[in-house]
Amino acid sequence: MNRRNFLRFNALGALSLSAIYAMPHHQDHNHHSMHNMHHIPENQTNMDTSFIDIVENTELLSQDSIPINKDLKALPLLKNTSTKPNTFEATINIKEQDISLAKDKKTRFYTYNGVIPGPKIEVNEGDKVIIKVINHLDEPTTIHWHGLPVPPEQDGNPHDPIAPHTERVYEFTLPEGSAGTYWYHPHPHFITAKQVARGLAGAFVVKAKDSLSHLNEQDWFISDVGLDSEAKIRPNTLSDWLNGREGEFVLINGCFKPKINLTDTKRLRIYNATAARYLRLKIEGVDFIVAGSDGGLMQSPIVQEELFLCPASRAEVILKPNKDINIENAMLQSLYYDRDKMMQDTPNQDPINLATLNIESKSIELPKILREIPKLGIPTASKTITMSEDHSQMHGLSKKSTQEIKEALAQMFLMDNKIYDPNRIDLHSSEGAIEEWKIINKSHMDHPFHIHGTQFEIMRSNLKGKIITPKVRSLHDTINLRPDEEITIKIRQDFRGLRMYHCHILEHESLGMMGNLMVEQA
Numbered sequence: 001m002n003r004r005n006f007l008r009f010n011a012l013g014a015l016s017l018s019a020i021y022a023m024p025h026h027q028d029h030n031h032h033s034m035h036n037m038h039h040i041p042e043n044q045t046n047m048d049t050s051f052i053d054i055v056e057n058t059e060l061l062s063q064d065s066i067p068i069n070k071d072l073k074a075l076p077l078l079k080n081t082s083t084k085p086n087t088f089e090a091t092i093n094i095k096e097q098d099i100s101l102a103k104d105k106k107t108r109f110y111t112y113n114g115v116i117p118g119p120k121i122e123v124n125e126g127d128k129v130i131i132k133v134i135n136h137l138d139e140p141t142t143i144h145w146h147g148l149p150v151p152p153e154q155d156g157n158p159h160d161p162i163a164p165h166t167e168r169v170y171e172f173t174l175p176e177g178s179a180g181t182y183w184y185h186p187h188p189h190f191i192t193a194k195q196v197a198r199g200l201a202g203a204f205v206v207k208a209k210d211s212l213s214h215l216n217e218q219d220w221f222i223s224d225v226g227l228d229s230e231a232k233i234r235p236n237t238l239s240d241w242l243n244g245r246e247g248e249f250v251l252i253n254g255c256f257k258p259k260i261n262l263t264d265t266k267r268l269r270i271y272n273a274t275a276a277r278y279l280r281l282k283i284e285g286v287d288f289i290v291a292g293s294d295g296g297l298m299q300s301p302i303v304q305e306e307l308f309l310c311p312a313s314r315a316e317v318i319l320k321p322n323k324d325i326n327i328e329n330a331m332l333q334s335l336y337y338d339r340d341k342m343m344q345d346t347p348n349q350d351p352i353n354l355a356t357l358n359i360e361s362k363s364i365e366l367p368k369i370l371r372e373i374p375k376l377g378i379p380t381a382s383k384t385i386t387m388s389e390d391h392s393q394m395h396g397l398s399k400k401s402t403q404e405i406k407e408a409l410a411q412m413f414l415m416d417n418k419i420y421d422p423n424r425i426d427l428h429s430s431e432g433a434i435e436e437w438k439i440i441n442k443s444h445m446d447h448p449f450h451i452h453g454t455q456f457e458i459m460r461s462n463l464k465g466k467i468i469t470p471k472v473r474s475l476h477d478t479i480n481l482r483p484d485e486e487i488t489i490k491i492r493q494d495f496r497g498l499r500m501y502h503c504h505i506l507e508h509e510s511l512g513m514m515g516n517l518m519v520e521q522a
Helices: 192-197 238-243 402-409 506-510
Strands: 087-099 107-112 118-124 128-135 144-146 167-173 180-185 202-207 216-225 249-252 259-262 266-272 279-283 286-293 296-304 306-309 314-321 327-334 352-359 381-389 413-415 427-430 434-441 447-451 456-463 466-468 478-481 485-492 497-503 514-520
Touching (some): 087 118, 107 118, 180 266, 180 296, 180 314, 192 506, 202 216, 202 266, 238 402, 238 506, 249 352, 266 306, 296 314, 306 314, 314 352, 381 427, 381 447, 434 478, 478 485
Parallel strands (some): 216 266, 259 352, 381 434, 427 514
Antiparallel strands (some): 144 180, 180 202, 216 249, 266 314, 279 306, 279 327, 286 314, 327 352, 381 413, 447 497, 456 466, 456 485, 497 514
């Protein structure tokens, strides 16, 4: 395994900032100077590497082993057991469950209440949410309410695990203005990637009476799973750790290549709930009217031929045939996106077929202003965050033992030139302070940045001196950065306590590409 297989400085596709920017065709990136590739961490530590499994040459399940063209199933709803107004109360059991995806074979998943994906949680702005979580697993876990404005002690961070065979109650109230498309997943230290790969993820929707409330809704919860020839969850390869795990089977609402019939105008909520897969969604002859992002409705809708979703991001869209004709047997595809993976000299660039669609053309006119997004005001503090990779760890890799490879991986993915330490506070902010953050990607590949507990507004992107500003105002909690890209955001944290910020390629997060933010009393 030579160095060339790890560092490929070729053309990289140019799609960024999710739905708020135009979707340009691929552009070439200049070759990156080597000084960006050799960071030495400030705190190289003897990280526990026991969670890193590396198995190569696993025989995979064939693509025709799972039935296709079944009608898309709706996500099951988590039952509200409360009789009190404006209160949602429920129980989630985290347990292993055998589920049949492949013909004549069962797969042992980690599940929320026995299903994949987990049951959809649907609440309203202003609701008090009380969810008892019972962990039946033989390992710790948490539930992180991704993107939701909840107090740190209720947000399932890695410092607050639910021990094996114990339980805890999460309790929080969702404020006015928090309507949006969110999701929930585990966030235990070191093993988040493992638990998501085994099935733990679910949709969380906060509703309000808004400009699209009259439309029927449908969820497209996109996940992926890697299975061996016996339909068991396959172990990670070295490539999975370097690039993030992409399962060979891409599912929508737990269905493989389903059939989707849209006989009326639907408000689609689309989730990228994968660990590392980038989605460039395309339907021939159909436009995406993009109305919402991570943090709810955008200020104005925009029309796009493609929808780009980096890992963990979401969108609200309406599909519109661009010639006002019914669409029959159209293919929902995810087009190739070159994020310059390591160890891939000749990547497969074929589109991935996700579903077959029938769409009846309906006239639809959306308001020019979907909602007014309050302006945060003038920042009173600023921060700079840098994501990078220490490729010096790859030197002589072919001569290293398995343990040495694990130790190299555990020192490779850096946040502000450091490996994550749960006991270290990396940044401090004041409660309620408006801040401007510059997030910089100094690595050779794309990384999605996520911060807990709030939404932010993207102000501008600077890629090799080219400044891009948003087409419309919108809120996000996850944003993709291309190599050498700098994105400026405006952000405010409204709760005191500890927050995480990290790369949302989950293997990179597990390997240490994460930091701690302490929000303190002003």
